[in-house]
Structures are given as C-alpha cells and as structure tokens.
Amino acid sequence: xxxxxxxxxxxxxxxxxxxxxxxxxxxxxxxxxxxxxxxxxxxxxxxxxxxxxxxxxxxxxxxxxxxxxxxxxxxxxxxxxxxxxxxxxxxxxxxxxxxxxxxxxxxxxxxxxxxxxxxxxxxxxxxxxxxxxxxxxxxxxxxxxxxxxxxxxxxxxxxxxxxxxxxxxxxxxxxxxxxxxxxxxxxxxxxxxxxxxxxxxxxxxxxxxxxxxxxxxxxxxxxxxxxxxxxxxxxxxxxxxxxxxxxxxxxxxxxxxxxxxxxxxxxxxxxxxxxxxxxxxxxxxxxxxxxxxx
Numbered sequence: 001x002x003x004x005x006x007x008x009x010x011x012x013x014x015x016x017x018x019x020x021x022x023x024x025x026x027x028x029x030x031x032x033x034x035x036x037x038x039x040x041x042x043x044x045x046x047x048x049x050x051x052x053x054x055x056x057x058x059x060x061x062x063x064x065x066x067x068x069x070x071x072x073x074x075x076x077x078x079x080x081x082x083x084x085x086x087x088x089x090x091x092x093x094x095x096x097x098x099x100x101x102x103x104x105x106x107x108x109x110x111x112x113x114x115x116x117x118x119x120x121x122x123x124x125x126x127x128x129x130x131x132x133x134x135x136x137x138x139x140x141x142x143x144x145x146x147x148x149x150x151x152x153x154x155x156x157x158x159x160x161x162x163x164x165x166x167x168x169x170x171x172x173x174x175x176x177x178x179x180x181x182x183x184x185x186x187x188x189x190x191x192x193x194x195x196x197x198x199x200x201x202x203x204x205x206x207x208x209x210x211x212x213x214x215x216x217x218x219x220x221x222x223x224x225x226x227x228x229x230x231x232x233x234x235x236x237x238x239x240x241x242x243x244x245x246x247x248x249x250x251x252x253x254x255x256x257x258x259x260x261x262x263x264x265x266x267x268x269x270x271x272x273x274x275x276x277x278x279x280x281x282x283x284x285x286x287x288x289x290x291x292x293x294x
Contacts, residue, residue, distance in 0.1 A: 040063070
C-alpha cells in the first residue's frame with residue numbers, strides 16, 4: 001500500500017498481467033469467465049461513517065464472498081497496525097481470518113477495495129491457481145480481482161495530490177485501467193461511471209488506450225498503416241528472428257509453408273495461422289473471432 005509516498009506509474013508489469021489473463025481463461029474456462037458478467041456494484045460495498053466498523057466490514061466481506069460464489073467461506077475481519085493494506089490467512093477453510101490495516105478505521109470507503117483483493121486470494125487458493133514468487137502471485141491476484149469484476153474498487157482507491165497519496169494493490173493505476181478496459185471490452189460495460197476518484201478515471205482512460213491497441217496489431221486487419229508496412233517487410237524476411245517491439249513471429253510448418261503466430265487480443269494466448277492473405281481465426285481459449293490479413 002502506497003501511503004503518502006510515491007506512486008509507481010506506467011506498465012512495468014504488463015507482460016505478467018497478460019500472462020495472468022491467459023491463466024484465468026485456462027483455469028476457469030470461457031464459460032466460467034462469462035458468469036462474472038456483473039461487476040460488484042457501489043451499493044453492494046457502500047460503507048458509511050455511521051456504520052459499525054466490524055459489522056460493516058463483515059457485511060462487505062459477505063457480499064464479496066457472494067460475488068465469487070464461495071457460499072461455504074466465512075471471513076473473520078479484524079484490524080491492526082501493519083505495513084501492508086491487508087492480509088489473509090490461507091488455511092483449509094471454511095473460516096478465513098483477514099486483517100486490515102488500522103488506516104481503514106478512518107478510511108472506511110476503501111474497505112471494500114482491500115477486502116476484494118483478499119477474497120480473490122481465497123478464490124484463487126481454492127482453484128489452486130498461483131504464480132511462482134510473491135510479486136508475480138500478487139499481480140495475478142490484482143489482475144483476477146479486476147477481470148472478474150471487483151477490481152474497479154482497487155483503482156477507485158487510488159488518490160494522489162501534492163500533499164498525499166494512496167494506492168492499493170501491486171499494479172500501477174494505469175495497469176488497473178488496462179485490465180478494467182480488457183474486461184469492459186468483453187462484457188460491454190463502462191466502469192468509469194463508478195469512479196469517485198478523478199485520478200482513477202484518468203488512469204482508466206490511459207490504460208484503455210493500451211488495451212485498444214492490443215486489437216490494432218498486425219496481422220489483425222485493424223492494424224494501422226505503419227504496423228501493416230512493418231509486418232509486410234518482416235514477412236519478406238521471414239522466418240528471421242522477431243524484431244524488437246513486435247509480438248508476431250513467423251515460422252514454417254511441417255510442410256515448409258510459412259505460418260505466423262501472434263497473441264489473441266482478448267486472452268493473449270498465442271494463435272498460429274497460415275500466411276495466406278485474408279484469414280479468419282478463432283481463439284480456442286476465449287472464443288474470440290479475429291479478422292487477419294497475413
């Protein structure tokens with residue numbers, strides 16, 4: 001938790017974020033991802049200053065448990081002084097003990113954001129889905145929280161001005177915006193209407209620009225002129241090693257015919273198609289249908 005300190009910006013974890021989206025589709029399947037079409041709504045996790053601290057925290061925790069369809073999971077929420085925003089004890093269940101930073105005693109509107117991350121830890125623990133290393137596993141958790149409909153709370157908890165700052169989670173604000181935009185493109189929603197933080201809205205817009213560019217890379221037909229020109233040049237020299245800054249790669253198949261592989265703009269699993277002009281490809285993982293000019 002960045003607390004009145006510098007907030008990291010940009011996309012330093014982008015490749016891990018993309019790998020996390022792929023891992024979610026592989027572990028959950030397209031059909032299960034679709035069951036998370038509805039995001040957590042602001043009214044579900046609203047927390048007034050007049051609410052009892054512990055009863056209110058338990059109510060929000062139950063709402064997030066319901067969102068993840070964990071009916072037999074019970075979260076016991078407490079508060080203590082610590083460096084991180086929150087912590088959950090990942091035991092066998094059904095009870096899970098969650099500790100929240102004492103800061104949330106007076107910053108109650110962000111309790112939902114902190115709990116969203118911890119409940120996702122429980123959900124992924126039950127799925128036996130994890131990445132090696134603490135850093136990458138936390139990035140997976142932030143990505144899953146956001147892609148499955150609760151992570152807009154984490155971005156909305158981001159506030160920064162000349163005197164103070166607050167950010168929850170391991171992703172940068174722009175990376176949270178990127179994952180939110182990827183989710184919005186799949187489910188046709190507009191999460192920006194839920195933001196109470198102006199900084200969160202700007203971070204979402206910047207992340208959305210990067211997410212849209214994923215669908216504008218060659219060999220997709222939506223690629224721009226410059227990308228298409230570079231792709232044509234690289235194709236002439238194929239199968240040379242991929243050049244820096246491009247995500248496609250050429251290689252011959254068993255019969256010596258040239259093929260190109262590239263990441264699906266939705267789930268980032270690599271797709272391999274023939275170099276044969278106009279081609280329609282269907283991602284077997286997320287079922288996206290892609291128009292390509294190879």
